[in-house]
Amino acid sequence: MNIREKILIVEDEKSIAHFISTVLNTNGYEAILARSGGEAQSMISSHCPDLIILDLGLPDIDGLEILRQLRSWSSLPVVVVSARSHEKDKVMALDLGADDYLTKPFGTDELLARVRTAIRHTRTISDNSEIAQKGTYSVGDLTIDYNKHQVLVCGENVHLTLSEFRIVALLGKYAGKVLTYDSIIKELWGxxxxxxxxxxxxxxxxxxxxxxxxxAEPKYLFTEVGVGYRLAEGD
Incomplete structure (x- = not known):
């Protein structure tokens, strides 16, 4: 079974939250919900979503502040959804690092298109050209499939857990480079x-x-003692 991409919806208005979650769940995503900024901050670290759909008008913390804090440590894609339609609000959100801005009300097709684009964007900005072009990274008999959320060895799915896949996927984006322990933990767990x-x-x-x-004699995943980990670089 493929791992579904997990999307955190940060929205306090029940009808909109229900609409977004229904659309996502019926189109192959796993939707989780936070109804306040404080709850969102906790869930970003504990649930490790693949994307955040962020309302700006939250009851406790302005969505822009959540975005500002998130961008201080993560490149996790964010699609802002808001009733604020003024150009200055859109510019501010995009300048703070939002990947897209969707003005309420919006339809199903537009929402799904923005989500697909934002998730795809995380691959196209990768240092690894193979990932950007094909959505996969291969070295030897190992292949990371970023579209299906799978790691294969000799063509067989090795059935990594979600956390395990996220680690390998991150290392694959920087294959050949050492990622420190702290940078991996910060990127994946906050x-x-x-x-x-x-x-x-x-x-x-x-x-x-x-x-x-x-x-004991790895071909793919190497430890740089006292520093971090490195995934083997392809040919």
Missing amino acids: PRAGGNNQILRVNMANIRRKIEQNP
Whole structure:
């Protein structure tokens, strides 16, 4: 079974939140909901969404402030949905790092198109040209399929968990380069995760058992002791 892309909807208006979640769930995504800014901040770290749909008019924190805080540590794609239709509001949101701005009311097709574009954008800005062009990264017998959320070895799905896939997918975007422990944790679990490397080490051990023929002599996933991890660079 393919892993569905998880989308966090940050929206306090029940009818709109229900509409967006229904559209996403029936079109192959997994929708989760936060009804306030505080709840959203917690869920971004705990649920690791692939994309955020962010309303600006929240009851406790302005959506722009959430966007500003998020961009201080993550490039997670954000589609703003708002009743604010003035040009200055759109410019401010885009300048703060929103990937798109959708003015209420909007239809199903437009919402889905904006979501697809924002998710695709995270691949096209990758340092890895193969990912940008094909949505895959291959080295030796290992392939990361960013469209299907799968990692394959010799053409067979190795069935990574969501957390494991996110780690390998991140390393694949920077294949050949060392990513520090802290940068991986911060990107995937947020700044609140702190400097505890245990969760990362456990995931890495599980990944190696699944993708390496001999985990003690890895071909794909390398540890730079005291620094971080590196995925093998393709030919």
